[in-house]
Amino acid sequence: MENIVDDYVNEITDNDDFKKLIELKRIIDSKYKNEIISFKTAESKYLEASNYGKYYPNLEELRRNFSNKKKELYSKEEVREYFDLERKINESINNDINELKEIVLDNKYNNKKCIK
DSSP, X not given: OHHXXXXXXXXXXXXXXXXXXXXXXXXXXHHXXXXXXXXXXXXXXXXXXXXXXXXXXXXXXXXXXXXXXXXXXXXXXXXXHHHHHHHHHHHHHHHHHHHHHHHHHHHHHHHHHHHO
């Protein structure tokens, strides 16, 4: 069983999309370091303030700033490509999991039929 899991992980990590995802992560972390810090700071301030609800002073301004920083970061070509690849890889993994579930359920159902 361990070999099957290792093989599956190797198959994913050897995939060109996964390699590109890792490379994009490196590029984004270095090229957009300041944008990431600004985004995370704005997010943190907004989330902290939102705990107090609409009565927090400048909540709307903090929300707008957070939204603007997010748009600024997420509009970068490498960031968009990163999220597209991540979505594609996750969809593939989810499809594999669903297929595995079906196989297990079919096996379980067929084994019960044989026992009766």
